[in-house]
Amino acid sequence: MMREDHCTRCGACCAAFRVDFHRSELESAAAGGVPDALTVPLTATLVRMRGTDAAPPRCIALEGEIGAAVRCTLYAARPSPCRDFAPYAALGIGDDACNRARARHGLAAL
Numbered sequence: 001m002m003r004e005d006h007c008t009r010c011g012a013c014c015a016a017f018r019v020d021f022h023r024s025e026l027e028s029a030a031a032g033g034v035p036d037a038l039t040v041p042l043t044a045t046l047v048r049m050r051g052t053d054a055a056p057p058r059c060i061a062l063e064g065e066i067g068a069a070v071r072c073t074l075y076a077a078r079p080s081p082c083r084d085f086a087p088y089a090a091l092g093i094g095d096d097a098c099n100r101a102r103a104r105h106g107l108a109a110l
């Protein structure tokens with residue numbers, strides 16, 4: 001999630017889905033990882049980005065206005081689900097999950 005161009009004018013996926021990942025991606029486990037304080041524990045091995053299971057969901061690391069201008073405040077250290085999400089969306093080529101997120105925020109499909 002959150003790459004240049006289309007994504008920096010969107011941000012819908014950062015406010016649509018739970019973002020879960022392995023504890024090995026935390027800063028406490030590896031330098032340059034996700035700050036622990038931005039997550040909540042989920043299981044013995046998994047954590048979740050804080051805010052992504054709120055109602056409505058919105059990742060604590062997301063800044064800005066969805067559909068206008070957004071920024072991931074930990075972009076360089078974002079977790080793997082964010083890195084892997086809709087890899088061509090920034091180029092204007094969405095996929096099912098990307099377009100589901102966009103639809104939730106009233107944005108047209110890519």
Ligand code: SF4
Nearest residue numbers: 007010011013089098
């Ligand atoms: S929903 Fe799609 S276009 Fe919007 S930020 Fe996520 S990947 Fe980019």
Ligand code: SF4
Nearest residue numbers: 014059061062072082
């Ligand atoms: S960590 Fe960044 S890219 Fe991932 S959901 Fe949160 S704001 Fe979006």
